[in-house]
Amino acid sequence: MDKFAKSLIKEAAGRIRSSFSSELVVESKSAANDLVTNIDKETEQFFIKQIKKEFPDQRILGEEGFGDEISHLNGYIWILDPIDGTMNFIHQKKNFAISLGIYKDGVGLLGYIYNVMDDDLISATLGEGAFFNDIRIPLLTDGLLGQAIIGINTSWVLPNKYLEHEGIVKLLQKVRGTRSYGSAAIEIGYVVTGRLDAYMSMRLSPWDIAGGMVIANEVGAIVTTLSNHPINLLVQNTFIVARPVVHSEILDEYVRVK
Amino acid sequence: MDKFAKSLIKEAAGRIRSSFSSELVVESKSAANDLVTNIDKETEQFFIKQIKKEFPDQRILGEEGFGDEISHLNGYIWILDPIDGTMNFIHQKKNFAISLGIYKDGVGLLGYIYNVMDDDLISATLGEGAFFNDIRIPLLTDGLLGQAIIGINTSWVLPNKYLEHEGIVKLLQKVRGTRSYGSAAIEIGYVVTGRLDAYMSMRLSPWDIAGGMVIANEVGAIVTTLSNHPINLLVQNTFIVARPVVHSEILDEYVRVK
Missing domain, CATH: 3.30.540.10 (Fructose-1,6-Bisphosphatase, subunit A, domain 1)
Structure with missing residues (x-):
C-alpha cells in the first residue's frame, strides 16, 4: 500500500x-x-x-x-x-x-x-x-519557547472570532521569530523536520492534516486542537503541531479559545 | 565582472x-x-x-x-x-x-x-x-492590492516605534494574503519573480538590499523607503519593493512612518 x-x-x-x-x-x-x-x-x-x-x-x-x-x-x-x-x-x-x-x-x-x-x-x-x-527523520527533542520559530499567520494578531488575540500578541513577543508559508501541509512538514518549532492554525480540514498527523506521531511531535483535545477527522478543527514542551507552553500560557 | x-x-x-x-x-x-x-x-x-x-x-x-x-x-x-x-x-x-x-x-x-x-x-x-x-524574468505587470500577497512580518501588526500599526492592520485586511520567509533577499527575489506582490521591512542594511535593488530595477519593481524616498546605501533604511501600482497604493493609503 x-x-x-x-x-x-x-x-x-x-x-x-x-x-x-x-x-x-x-x-x-x-x-x-x-x-x-x-x-x-x-x-x-x-x-x-x-x-x-x-x-x-x-x-x-x-x-x-x-x-x-x-x-x-x-x-x-x-x-x-x-x-x-x-x-x-x-x-x-x-x-x-x-x-x-x-x-x-x-x-x-x-x-x-x-x-x-x-x-x-x-x-x-x-x-x-x-x-x-x-x-x-530523528525524533524531535524538546525546545525552549524563547528560542522557537513558529508558523503562524498575521491574521491571528488581529481581533478574530476564534481566539483571544491578546494572548497571541504576548506569544509573538516571547518567541524568537515567526514564519508564514501559506500551506498547512508544508508547515507541518517544517515542524516534523525541526525547521519550525510549532505551527498553529485556527481552522483546518481533515485533508489538510491527515497525512501530517501520521508523520508527526512518528517523530514525537504533539498534535491537538488549540483546546488541547484530540483531532476529530470527521470535522474541521483548530490545530497545533509542535515539539512537546513548546506545545504545552503555548497552550497553557498563551492560547485562549473563544 | x-x-x-x-x-x-x-x-x-x-x-x-x-x-x-x-x-x-x-x-x-x-x-x-x-x-x-x-x-x-x-x-x-x-x-x-x-x-x-x-x-x-x-x-x-x-x-x-x-x-x-x-x-x-x-x-x-x-x-x-x-x-x-x-x-x-x-x-x-x-x-x-x-x-x-x-x-x-x-x-x-x-x-x-x-x-x-x-x-x-x-x-x-x-x-x-x-x-x-x-x-x-518578464517585466512585472501592475497588480491589484486586493489580490496581492505581501511579505511582511507579524511584528508589524503590533505597536512599534517605526510605523503607525493601525494602518498596517487595515492593509492586512485589504490584501489577499501575507507570507513571511525570514530572509530579505529571498523575499525581494519573490517580488521580482512575481511570487509576492510586495515586500516591506522596517529596517534593512545596505547589504540586505543592494543586490536586490539592481534586479528590481530591471523588472520594473519599485524600491523606496517607506517614506517614499530613494534608498541611501550608506545607512539603514525602511524598505518596500513592489509592483508599481501596489507600491503607490500601500504607501499612499496604509503606511504612516512615525
Whole structure:
C-alpha cells in the first residue's frame, strides 16, 4: 500500500507540473483561478480512480468532494488534499503540496506530504518512523519557547472570532521569530523536520492534516486542537503541531479559545 | 565582472553547503549560533580575498565588517551579505541567500540573490534585464492590492516605534494574503519573480538590499523607503519593493512612518 501510494503521488505531481506553462510568472490571476480549480479536480479524480481500481472497498475523503461521504472512520479511509496551498499554487507556482493520510478504523497507518515543485517527499508508516526522501527523520527533542520559530499567520494578531488575540500578541513577543508559508501541509512538514518549532492554525480540514498527523506521531511531535483535545477527522478543527514542551507552553500560557 | 561574481558566489555557496553535517535537524541551537558566526565570517573573508586579488582598487562593504569603511559611494563598491537569513540558516538549514550588489558611483551595475540550498540564482545587469537561473524574468505587470500577497512580518501588526500599526492592520485586511520567509533577499527575489506582490521591512542594511535593488530595477519593481524616498546605501533604511501600482497604493493609503 505504501509503494502504491508513493507511486500515485509521484505520478499526480508529474501531471500537475506539466500543466504549468513555461512562463515563469503567473500574469493573470483570474485565469489562474480557473486553472487551479481544474487541476485540483483532475488530480483528485485521478487519485480516486486509481485507488478504487486497486482497493475497491476502501473509502476516500477528498477536498474536492469527488470521494465518499464520510460519517464514520471504520475501515480503511484515504484522506487526500490534491493541492494544499492553493494560493501559492496560483501566485507562486511553488510551495504547495499533495497531502495524503491512510487510516484504518481511525488509526493513521501511512502519511505523506509531497512538496510538488521541490520534489521532496516526507513519509511515515505507523511504528516504523518517518523519512525525508530517503533520510530517516530523528525524533524531535524538546525546545525552549524563547528560542522557537513558529508558523503562524498575521491574521491571528488581529481581533478574530476564534481566539483571544491578546494572548497571541504576548506569544509573538516571547518567541524568537515567526514564519508564514501559506500551506498547512508544508508547515507541518517544517515542524516534523525541526525547521519550525510549532505551527498553529485556527481552522483546518481533515485533508489538510491527515497525512501530517501520521508523520508527526512518528517523530514525537504533539498534535491537538488549540483546546488541547484530540483531532476529530470527521470535522474541521483548530490545530497545533509542535515539539512537546513548546506545545504545552503555548497552550497553557498563551492560547485562549473563544 | 559578471562571470567572476557568479563564480565566486557558486564557490562560496559550495563551501557553506559542505559545512553542514549530514544531520537533517539542527539539534543544538546554541552550538548552531557559533557555527553560523564562523561561517558568516569565513564566507565574507573568502569573498574579500578573491575580490581584492582581482580588483585591488575596488571597495567592499560587508555585513561582517571585514571590508572597507564606506562613507561615500564613489568608484566601484561590492555590497555583500554572505548569509542573508541567519536564523533560517541556523534553524532550517535552508531558506537563506548570498546577496551581492556591485555599484559604480552609486549606480547599481550588477545584482545577485543566490538561494544557496535551492541552487537558484537571480541575477541582473544594468540595462540588460534580469534572469532566474537561465530564464529571463518578464517585466512585472501592475497588480491589484486586493489580490496581492505581501511579505511582511507579524511584528508589524503590533505597536512599534517605526510605523503607525493601525494602518498596517487595515492593509492586512485589504490584501489577499501575507507570507513571511525570514530572509530579505529571498523575499525581494519573490517580488521580482512575481511570487509576492510586495515586500516591506522596517529596517534593512545596505547589504540586505543592494543586490536586490539592481534586479528590481530591471523588472520594473519599485524600491523606496517607506517614506517614499530613494534608498541611501550608506545607512539603514525602511524598505518596500513592489509592483508599481501596489507600491503607490500601500504607501499612499496604509503606511504612516512615525
